[in-house]
Amino acid sequence: MKTRPIEILLVEDNEDDIVLIQEVFGDASLVNVMKTVRDGEEALAYLRGEGPYRDALVPGLILLDINMPRKNGFEVLKEMKSDPRLRALPVVMLTTSDREEDVLRSYADGACSYIRKPLDLQHFSKVVGQFELYWTLVSRLPVSA
Template identity: 50%
Template sequence: MTDMIEVLLIEDDPGDVLMTEEAFADYKVANQLTVVADGESAMAYLRKEGEYADAPTPDLVLLDLNLPRMDGREVLGELKADPELRRIPVVVLTTSDAEEDILRSYNLHANAYVTKPVDFERFIEVVRKIDDFFVSVVRLPGR
């Protein structure tokens, strides 16, 4: 199965955004990648509010934990508490390898927790594996 999926990347670090975009481009990942840089914008996008009124519902969210205006933990909590949004798979993709962040993310119903590799080649490999899993292995709602 090679269906294109809508991916929402919630990331404030321009370097990490660029690496993710390059990982998608380098491996010819055919998914639509949309980026928002803070938690409040993420929730507005997910709820189709304001400038995001026509935004597509993502099939997958890649979520950084350390975000301005509303951190990733709050985004994850609100997303998973919302009956309209909770079925969207969320992969926490963050620099934190703190056990409390891992536990809290899973307690908030994250679907996976991945610590971002610092090495670019390894980062590309991780993004490719996430893509392979959600495009080729699992069945997403509405697909």
């Protein structure tokens, strides 16, 4: 079964999580490009093509952590969904939080999925495999600009 590679913007401030996510996604055929930014302000600048991101391509999917410096994931999500140029971009909350309030708020603010980061590499690899099948074979993403 052939999958369609997509570009992902990872918004994550924890270096260990970044390495783990890049490693696991690197083993999957899902991603042809994964860009990483480390806080909410940087994520919005990237998505809006501001400053050093003037030539950045619009990603097909955003993986957004909740707890970050400068702007948290909820603030980023809210700003994205209020911006006509960004509101259609699919956002998956990828976080360590298992709090029901965070799940409810994510969906209420416009996230299309909420995934709790698994703590071990083997389980995380399995989650990424299922994620890959869904986002490349089941779901249709908008074409990147």
